[in-house]
Amino acid sequence: xxxxxxxxxxxxxxxxxxxxxxxxxxxxxxxxxxxxxxxxxxxxxxxxxxxxxxxxxxxxxxxxxxxxxxxxxxxxxxxxxxxxxxxxxxxxxxxxxxxxxxxxxxxxxxxxxxxxxxxxxxxxxxxxxxxxxxxxxxxxxxxxxxxxxxxxxxxxxxxxxxxxxxxxxxxxxxxxxxxxxxxxxxxxxxxxxxxxxxxxxxxxxxxxxxxxxxxxxxxxxxxxxxxxxxxxxxxxxxxxxxxxxxxxxxxxxxxxxxxxxxxxxxxxxxxxxxxxxxxxxxxxxxxxxxxxxxxxxxxxxxxx
Numbered sequence: 001x002x003x004x005x006x007x008x009x010x011x012x013x014x015x016x017x018x019x020x021x022x023x024x025x026x027x028x029x030x031x032x033x034x035x036x037x038x039x040x041x042x043x044x045x046x047x048x049x050x051x052x053x054x055x056x057x058x059x060x061x062x063x064x065x066x067x068x069x070x071x072x073x074x075x076x077x078x079x080x081x082x083x084x085x086x087x088x089x090x091x092x093x094x095x096x097x098x099x100x101x102x103x104x105x106x107x108x109x110x111x112x113x114x115x116x117x118x119x120x121x122x123x124x125x126x127x128x129x130x131x132x133x134x135x136x137x138x139x140x141x142x143x144x145x146x147x148x149x150x151x152x153x154x155x156x157x158x159x160x161x162x163x164x165x166x167x168x169x170x171x172x173x174x175x176x177x178x179x180x181x182x183x184x185x186x187x188x189x190x191x192x193x194x195x196x197x198x199x200x201x202x203x204x205x206x207x208x209x210x211x212x213x214x215x216x217x218x219x220x221x222x223x224x225x226x227x228x229x230x231x232x233x234x235x236x237x238x239x240x241x242x243x244x245x246x247x248x249x250x251x252x253x254x255x256x257x258x259x260x261x262x263x264x265x266x267x268x269x270x271x272x273x274x275x276x277x278x279x280x281x282x283x284x285x286x287x288x289x290x291x292x293x294x295x296x297x298x299x300x301x302x303x304x
Contacts, residue, residue: 036291042284057092082269085260100249105231111169116176124184154242217296224289228282250274
C-alpha cells in the first residue's frame with residue numbers, strides 16, 4: 001500500500017499548503033488597502049511600546065513617593081510631556097498606560113466576540129424556541145445603552161481590571177451575535193450542509209466543522225472593529241472613576257487630570273497626550289478592521 005504523507009502530498013500537507021496560500025492571498029489584498037497599512041503600522045508601534053515599556057520607562061514610573069519632578073511642570077527637555085500632579089513624568093505614564101489600555105481592550109473584545117459568536121452560531125443552527133429566546137435577549141441588550149450597562153456592572157462589582165473586561169465584554173456582544181446568526185443561516189442553506197446531515201453528522205459536527213470555519217472571517221473582522229470600541233469604553237470607565245485605581249491607564253490619566261483641575265488651570269499637557277493616544281489607537285484598530293472587512297467581503301458573500 002502506497003502512502004503519500006511522506007512525499008508532502010498527503011491530506012495534511014495539502015491542507016497546510018492551502019492555508020499558506022490563503023494567508024498569502026489575504027496579505028496581498030490587505031496591502032492594497034493603504035489605510036489598513038497605516039493602521040497596522042500604528043498598532044505595531046504601540047504594541048512595541050507596550051511590550052518594552054519596562055525597558056523604556058521602568059516599572060517605578062507610577063511611584064508617587066519617588067517622583068522625579070515637581071507637580072504640574074510644563075513640557076521641557078527633561079520632561080517632554082511635562083509632569084502630573086505628583087511630579088511623575090507624563091511621557092513615561094502614557095507609555096506605561098498603553099499596557100493596560102491595550103490589554104483590557106483586546107481581552108474585552110475577545111470576550112465580547114466569543115459570547116456573540118456562541119449565541120449567533122447556536123441560534124442560527126437550532127432555530128425554533130431557542131433562537132427566539134436568544135434573539136429577544138439580544139434585542140434587549142441592543143436597545144439598552146451599552147455604556148450605561150457597563151457602568152452599572154462596574155459599579156456593583158469590585159474595581160479591578162477583570163471587572164472592566166467583564167463589564168465591557170458582556171455588554172457589547174449583541175451586534176456580533178446578530179451578524180454571526182445571519183451568516184450561519186446563510187451557510188446552513190448550502191448543499192454540503194445537507195449532505196453532512198444525511199451522512200449522520202451531529203449538531204456539534206455541523207457547527208464546529210462546517211459552520212464555524214465559514215463565519216470565522218466575519219468574526220475576525222468584527223473582533224478588530226470591537227477592540228477600538230472596547231478601548232474607548234475602558235477609557236470612559238476609568239475617566240468616571242470606575243477603573244482599577246492601582247494601575248495606570250490612559251483613561252485613568254484623564255481622570256487624574258480632571259481631579260487635579262487641569263482643565264480650569266489650562267494645563268493642557270496633562271490632558272492632550274493620553275487623549276491623543278486613545279484616539280490614535282482607536283483609529284488604528286478601526287482602519288485595520290475596515291481593511292480586513294474589505295478584504296474578506298467576497299468570502300462573506302457581500303458585494304463590495
